[in-house]
Amino acid sequence: MSMLEVQNLEVYYESVWGNYKAVDGASFKTHKNEVFSIAGESGCGKSTLVDGILRLIKPPGHIPSGKVIFEGTNLLKIPEDELRGIRWVKMAYVPQGAMNSLNPIIRVEEQMTDAILDHGSMSKEEARELAGSMLKEVSLPVEVARMYPHELSGGMKQRVIIATAIALKPILIIADEPTTALDVVVQKGILQLLESLKEKYGMTVIVVSHDMAAHAQIADRIAIMYAGKVMEIGSIYDVFEQPLHPYTKGLISAIPAIGKKYVKGIPGLAPSPLNWPQGCRFHPRCPHAMDICSEVEPTMKEVSPERHVACHLYQ
Amino acid sequence: MSQSLVELKNVSKVFRIGGGLGLTSRRTIKAVDSVSFTIPSDKATITALVGESGSGKTTIAKIILGLIEPTSGEVLYKSRRISDWLKKNRMGYLREVQPIFQDPYSVYNPFYRIERELEKVIKKFKLASSKAEKREIMLKALKDIGLRPEDLLGRYPHQLSGGERQRFMLTRILLMKPRLIVADEPVSMIDVSLRSIFLDHLTSFEDKLGISCLYITHDLNVASYVADSILVLCHGTVVEEGPKDAVIGDPLHPYSKLLVSSIAIPDPKRRWKEKTDLTSIESFENLKVGEGCVFSARCPYAREVCKQKAPPLVQIRSERKIACFLYSNFK
Numbered sequence: 001m002s003m004l005e006v007q008n009l010e011v012y013y014e015s016v017w018g019n020y021k022a023v024d025g026a027s028f029k030t031h032k033n034e035v036f037s038i039a040g041e042s043g044c045g046k047s048t049l050v051d052g053i054l055r056l057i058k059p060p061g062h063i064p065s066g067k068v069i070f071e072g073t074n075l076l077k078i079p080e081d082e083l084r085g086i087r088w089v090k091m092a093y094v095p096q097g098a099m100n101s102l103n104p105i106i107r108v109e110e111q112m113t114d115a116i117l118d119h120g121s122m123s124k125e126e127a128r129e130l131a132g133s134m135l136k137e138v139s140l141p142v143e144v145a146r147m148y149p150h151e152l153s154g155g156m157k158q159r160v161i162i163a164t165a166i167a168l169k170p171i172l173i174i175a176d177e178p179t180t181a182l183d184v185v186v187q188k189g190i191l192q193l194l195e196s197l198k199e200k201y202g203m204t205v206i207v208v209s210h211d212m213a214a215h216a217q218i219a220d221r222i223a224i225m226y227a228g229k230v231m232e233i234g235s236i237y238d239v240f241e242q243p244l245h246p247y248t249k250g251l252i253s254a255i256p257a258i259g260k261k262y263v264k265g266i267p268g269l270a271p272s273p274l275n276w277p278q279g280c281r282f283h284p285r286c287p288h289a290m291d292i293c294s295e296v297e298p299t300m301k302e303v304s305p306e307r308h309v310a311c312h313l314y315q
Numbered sequence: 316m317s318q319s320l321v322e323l324k325n326v327s328k329v330f331r332i333g334g335g336l337g338l339t340s341r342r343t344i345k346a347v348d349s350v351s352f353t354i355p356s357d358k359a360t361i362t363a364l365v366g367e368s369g370s371g372k373t374t375i376a377k378i379i380l381g382l383i384e385p386t387s388g389e390v391l392y393k394s395r396r397i398s399d400w401l402k403k404n405r406m407g408y409l410r411e412v413q414p415i416f417q418d419p420y421s422v423y424n425p426f427y428r429i430e431r432e433l434e435k436v437i438k439k440f441k442l443a444s445s446k447a448e449k450r451e452i453m454l455k456a457l458k459d460i461g462l463r464p465e466d467l468l469g470r471y472p473h474q475l476s477g478g479e480r481q482r483f484m485l486t487r488i489l490l491m492k493p494r495l496i497v498a499d500e501p502v503s504m505i506d507v508s509l510r511s512i513f514l515d516h517l518t519s520f521e522d523k524l525g526i527s528c529l530y531i532t533h534d535l536n537v538a539s540y541v542a543d544s545i546l547v548l549c550h551g552t553v554v555e556e557g558p559k560d561a562v563i564g565d566p567l568h569p570y571s572k573l574l575v576s577s578i579a580i581p582d583p584k585r586r587w588k589e590k591t592d593l594t595s596i597e598s599f600e601n602l603k604v605g606e607g608c609v610f611s612a613r614c615p616y617a618r619e620v621c622k623q624k625a626p627p628l629v630q631i632r633s634e635r636k637i638a639c640f641l642y643s644n645f646k
Contacts, residue, residue: 139593213579256540265512
């Protein structure tokens with residue numbers, strides 16, 4: 001059974017120029033106990049997709065259609081209080097720029113217990129104890145509990161957020177750009193910490209990032225997003241070794257890396273969410289574009305077990 | 316000894332912070348601590364200055380660009396002090412040393428059309444003698460960078476994407492043909508699929524036009540792709556210097572070793588072998604730097620001497636320099 005299934009999710013932002021179709025028919029499934037990566041460049045709708053899954057979309061954003069099925073329940077259809085019983089308890093979220101989501105004038109401990117008490121049923125004392133043990137879990141000294149956010153470095157704040165997110169032992173944790181703005185050494189530590197949640201607690205971890213190298217290091221499976229849609233899904237090894245979609249191919253050969261002599265960018269620019277190209281959204285930049293690509297939008301096909309791609313080359 | 320294009324001699328920069336209204340205590344922060352290095356002038360090179368946040372990378376860039384003055388030490392461009400250049404021949408210096416900044420969103424004036432950026436350059440440095448010639452060299456430079464003039468000219472900065480703006484900056488560079496580019500994290504805000512296009516332009520400037528570059532970055536993947544040589548900066552001090560392949564392939568300083576072993580290689584078959592110990596890399600005492608080696612608090616090989624004095628940067632093999640007591644017998 002899949003833990004989280006997103007079906008044709010659409011998230012639009014209304015504007016005077018029309019709807020910004022930030023997420024426009026994205027679909028994927030995650031399994032139990034895996035690190036699932038969502039990769040894509042800026043503006044492809046990654047973060048909006050996460051907000052959509054968590055139902056955090058506020059006007060002018062709206063969700064015209066689609067389903068977010070979490071353990072058999074469509075999160076988009078249940079009442080708000082029922083959703084509150086799922087958020088943090090079963091499904092936690094580490095937002096983008098997590099280090100900026102701490103309140104600067106409240107001690108770390110109080111912010112952690114606040115979240116724990118709000119969603120879990122326990123006494124204040126128990127919550128405080130839990131917060132302390134969670135800090136230990138992310139290798140932070142206990143003194144951090146009594147500190148203010150400004151006394152901590154970016155990586156430490158990020159770990160405080162992760163500690164809070166895993167406090168109630170959710171089964172799913174979604175981290176949006178968890179390593180952006182951190183130093184290389186700390187990035188490695190944070191990614192390994194997220195990976196360890198899978199092994200230690202059997203959690204499913206969704207990592208959303210533009211950084212393909214980060215995905216390559218910790219992911220089990222990866223979904224490649226482009227222009228509001230998922231273009232390709234597969235195991236991390238398959239996708240890196242044999243990318244199918246021309247965009248994925250371009251993206252992988254565009255990453256500068258140590259020992260790599262030849263790196264090639266993708267010519268052209270990402271299209272605008274106001275006006276996605278007709279047919280396949282990648283066709284204006286695609287080196288293999290055929291006539292059909294500008295007319296008919298390809299659908300997601302399973303080309304081999306656990307390998308999905310939306311491209312006319314494989315239909 | 317070959318002549319140097321840029322030479323930094325024991326450059327330090329101290330910032331004073333706090334003390335406002337007597338509410339906070341006054342502190343000083345040594346952002347750059349006796350840094351010395353040379354960019355050679357006999358052939359064009361790309362030198363990567365690599366370091367973590369707070370290591371003083373950007374401060375060094377600003378010092379070379381003449382935007383801030385060092386607290387002590389000398390910065391020479393073509394054997395003349397930069398302060399001297401700026402006083403006597405400011406335009407000449409700016410003509411030869413050009414910046415590319417990190418944020419392509421904040422370098423343009425939003426009220427003017429984008430080509431004003433190029434027109435100003437052409438006017439200031441008298442690159443064209445007539446209107447027709449001005450237009451001609453502008454179009455040529457845009458085409459050389461792979462931008463379509465009809466898509467860009469006449470538009471405002473907000474109508475362009477980050478990648479387009481950053482490449483438009485390259486057009487400016489191409490018009491001016493400086494001797495040195497100081498690029499501060501120029502690709503961190505542009506899309507992955509467009510980064511390599513930008514980097515390839517920098518290498519082609521080096522090869523075809525003989526333009527050197529000081530490339531400032533925290534990303535060793537990018538540094539290893541674009542640079543000829545690498546300087547590793549830790550807490551304002553250069554700890555290692557050498558040709559790219561040597562520094563990445565066989566880092567000597569314990570800090571460079573840590574950095575290189577933390578690089579995420581974009582290949583799932585080459586994952587990290589060992590775990591990072593989060594407790595050791597970010598505990599509190601580690602953030603304090605005393606008299607000794609800047610890395611001594613985090614260094615697994617630290618000895619007593621490392622905590623007492625800072626090791627000097629010494630040459631240990633041809634083209635390789637390192638500041639670490641572990642290698643002091645090599646000398």
